[in-house]
Amino acid sequence: MTDLDVERLLSELTLEEKVALTTGATAWTSVAVERLDIPSITVTDGPHGVRLATPSEGFDLTAAEPATCFPTAATLGSAWDLELLERVGEALGVESRAHGVAVLLGPGANIKRHPLCGRNFEYFSEDPVLSGELAAAFIRGVQSQGVGTSLKHYAVNNQETDRMRVSAQVDERTLREIYLHSFERAVKGGKPYTVMCSYNRINGTYAAEDHWLLTEVLREEWGFDGLVVSDWGAARNRPRSIAAGLDWAMPASPATNDDVLAAVRDGSLSEADLDTAVRRVLQMVARTWAAANDRPEVDDDAHHALAREAAAAGTVLLKNDGDLLPLDAQALRGAVVVGEFARTPRFQGAGSSLVNATRLDDALTALREAAGTELPFAPGFSVEGPGGRDGDDDALRAEAVELARGAGTVLLFLGLPAVDESESYDRPRLGLPENQVRLLEAIAEVNEDVVVVLANGSAVSMPWAARARAIVEAWLGGQAGGSAVADVLTGAVEPGGRLTETIPLRLEDAPAFGNFPGEAHEVRYGEGLLVGYRWYDARAIDVAFPFGHGLGYTTFSYGDVSAEVRGSGAEVEVDVRVTVTNTGSRAGSEVVQVYVADPVASVQRPERELRAFAKVHLEPGASHEVSFTLSGRDLAFWHPILHRWVVEGGVFEILVGASSRDLRTSAVVEVEGEEIVLPLSPESSLAEFLNHPVAGPLVEPFLEHSPVPLDDPQLSFFILESQAQTLATFGIPGFDRQTLADLLAEVERRSAG
Ligand code: BGC
Numbered sequence: 001m002t003d004l005d006v007e008r009l010l011s012e013l014t015l016e017e018k019v020a021l022t023t024g025a026t027a028w029t030s031v032a033v034e035r036l037d038i039p040s041i042t043v044t045d046g047p048h049g050v051r052l053a054t055p056s057e058g059f060d061l062t063a064a065e066p067a068t069c070f071p072t073a074a075t076l077g078s079a080w081d082l083e084l085l086e087r088v089g090e091a092l093g094v095e096s097r098a099h100g101v102a103v104l105l106g107p108g109a110n111i112k113r114h115p116l117c118g119r120n121f122e123y124f125s126e127d128p129v130l131s132g133e134l135a136a137a138f139i140r141g142v143q144s145q146g147v148g149t150s151l152k153h154y155a156v157n158n159q160e161t162d163r164m165r166v167s168a169q170v171d172e173r174t175l176r177e178i179y180l181h182s183f184e185r186a187v188k189g190g191k192p193y194t195v196m197c198s199y200n201r202i203n204g205t206y207a208a209e210d211h212w213l214l215t216e217v218l219r220e221e222w223g224f225d226g227l228v229v230s231d232w233g234a235a236r237n238r239p240r241s242i243a244a245g246l247d248w249a250m251p252a253s254p255a256t257n258d259d260v261l262a263a264v265r266d267g268s269l270s271e272a273d274l275d276t277a278v279r280r281v282l283q284m285v286a287r288t289w290a291a292a293n294d295r296p297e298v299d300d301d302a303h304h305a306l307a308r309e310a311a312a313a314g315t316v317l318l319k320n321d322g323d324l325l326p327l328d329a330q331a332l333r334g335a336v337v338v339g340e341f342a343r344t345p346r347f348q349g350a351g352s353s354l355v356n357a358t359r360l361d362d363a364l365t366a367l368r369e370a371a372g373t374e375l376p377f378a379p380g381f382s383v384e385g386p387g388g389r390d391g392d393d394d395a396l397r398a399e400a401v402e403l404a405r406g407a408g409t410v411l412l413f414l415g416l417p418a419v420d421e422s423e424s425y426d427r428p429r430l431g432l433p434e435n436q437v438r439l440l441e442a443i444a445e446v447n448e449d450v451v452v453v454l455a456n457g458s459a460v461s462m463p464w465a466a467r468a469r470a471i472v473e474a475w476l477g478g479q480a481g482g483s484a485v486a487d488v489l490t491g492a493v494e495p496g497g498r499l500t501e502t503i504p505l506r507l508e509d510a511p512a513f514g515n516f517p518g519e520a521h522e523v524r525y526g527e528g529l530l531v532g533y534r535w536y537d538a539r540a541i542d543v544a545f546p547f548g549h550g551l552g553y554t555t556f557s558y559g560d561v562s563a564e565v566r567g568s569g570a571e572v573e574v575d576v577r578v579t580v581t582n583t584g585s586r587a588g589s590e591v592v593q594v595y596v597a598d599p600v601a602s603v604q605r606p607e608r609e610l611r612a613f614a615k616v617h618l619e620p621g622a623s624h625e626v627s628f629t630l631s632g633r634d635l636a637f638w639h640p641i642l643h644r645w646v647v648e649g650g651v652f653e654i655l656v657g658a659s660s661r662d663l664r665t666s667a668v669v670e671v672e673g674e675e676i677v678l679p680l681s682p683e684s685s686l687a688e689f690l691n692h693p694v695a696g697p698l699v700e701p702f703l704e705h706s707p708v709p710l711d712d713p714q715l716s717f718f719i720l721e722s723q724a725q726t727l728a729t730f731g732i733p734g735f736d737r738q739t740l741a742d743l744l745a746e747v748e749r750r751s752a753g
Helices: 006-012 015-021 073-078 082-098 128-143 172-190 211-221 238-244 254-265 271-292 300-313 329-333 363-371 393-404 434-446 481-490 533-538 686-691 695-705 713-720 737-752
Strands: 043-045 103-105 148-154 167-169 194-197 227-230 316-320 336-338 410-415 450-455 470-473 522-524 543-545 556-558 562-566 573-582 588-597 609-618 623-631 637-639 644-646 650-659 662-671
Touching: 006 271, 015 254, 015 271, 073 082, 073 128, 073 300, 082 103, 082 128, 082 271, 082 300, 128 148, 128 172, 128 609, 148 172, 148 211, 148 271, 172 211, 172 637, 194 211, 211 238, 227 271, 238 254, 238 271, 254 271, 300 481, 329 363, 336 363, 336 393, 363 410, 363 481, 393 434, 410 434, 434 450, 450 481, 470 481, 556 588, 556 650, 556 662, 562 662, 573 588, 573 609, 573 650, 573 662, 588 623, 609 623, 686 695, 686 713, 695 737
Parallel strands: 043 103, 103 148, 148 194, 167 522, 194 227, 336 410, 410 450, 450 470
Antiparallel strands: 316 470, 556 573, 562 573, 573 623, 588 609, 588 650, 637 644, 650 662
């Protein structure tokens, strides 16, 4: 913290200086005011490495200072390990300080709504609890170093197609329970110094101009006390944005300073609103300047080792028939390596997150080192680039098949070409390129022991899965991803990952199919709450691999879960306890996942929802009791009429297991809900009047004269579902418009009292 006296400075700044402070000095720096000793700070991307642009950057995103390229969020998130995320965050914080960076632009907490979103590799999960908790841990880690983060892209930026203006049409409940929920957890649990608002519109309003989003929800409800920065170029109308709660328009946009000045002068923007934005800019500088200027040494080796640990921890073993993996020394020496990605790793996605890695491990070299011999290699396929393919696939395939014939295990490295995954456009396909699938099929004809190792930033379909005995999903594992894969294949390290997104069988099964990426600048979130596994479970759709799935090299058993309820209503808490035991012969870790189901409710509820998780590491034979406390919020839904969270009484099921479709133990609890009183109006139905605690007893006497027998189940339906205003014009003797008006006034009087 520098000793900037924010309030004094605010009173000494001229109007012009204040306006200047609400944008940048350059693409990456804040404005300094020398006369008042206000320094400038530097911000930079993010999220999985420090991309400090070298001065010549222009549009060349590769022109950056070297920095550790940690695994992308796709891999990091798959570790389901908050402690690890914090450690990676700390290392990123140290590297930020070493580069003089005050705010690292990340993490991303957008929900993976559709597998084809081009930027899914920068996001953590399809589930808001998981995404929000991981983001919060990442933030805590970075900020433990005194520099800030920028939680992005707030909000509902779930596709790259038309991202600058598309309007995401989402109902309020879905926003609250899914898309905002991820950010809410990250804000409350991580307390980021800054939040970056997205380019897109939400229900017609640009995020950058949305007072409800940036001020009412973010600050007033969630208690965010930092600065909101625009995504680069998202503040189109700065006066409107400042009024909505956007403090800092980036990159430098001095050309629009006059718009802000004019708005203050003509009164359409209050100076108080401008001051609020300036205050937050100064606070950001004050919070981060000192840490960003002490320039510690970076231990590159240690950070590379951490990147390697994290990549292995996020590698998901999807399938391992007959325990083909791990390969022992002899099996490894007899193996052959196939696939260009073993030699030329795909380790990060394209766009603003591109890191200029300090070094790069490839799996081929790492495997040869582990084997102590030159394992044979064939590239097997050509990789598609922006200008098409660059090799003769028939010849490459024939060479690889000959290598595989008669070999021991085939380690086959497949994945998406880099051109498929980038910021600013969405993926063209769900499957692997055709030439790779043909290669796999041809190899499987001559060798049964095929291990497929995948490099891709989000789910790919796997119609070929039966042809591989083992499948290792390594995602985009950062600069040490190659050696991490070797660690996993040889068993030096267990594959610690679990899926943070469902792998569907077909694109047509995906929840947003038909509603992605929209048209005419609108995308309708027609699947509502049923995002990711919520959809596949509600519709009982088979998937290739379910959310939460991932194998290790040992096995675990679960004891009976116990669940105890304390308190009631919004304050209710449920203590959940379960004992897990490592029943295999190797040490290993298990991700214990807690799901909640609400089988009977007055609104639609997903089949089950992840509410808590813990990663436990156990020696062979060891047991551990894992405990969780669920809160009222974990049972609540966003009430679409009351516009708040509500715990509805009734029975809840607590399900615990190793994936969303591998639930091992469950308990049923009965929870006393809160009183839910829906507001009444002339449009309310008679049933709603009768259920109302004040109106009910007042209305009942009139029903003695009901022309329709209320004990007749069919006929009563007509009258009970009729609006009060209709019944007041005919139907119930004595119940007229005046009676209705008096009744509503009485309800209001008693409710207020
Ligand atoms: C991206 C952000 C990034 C910013 C600065 C934008 O286009 O959406 O994620 O932080 O550029 O590079």
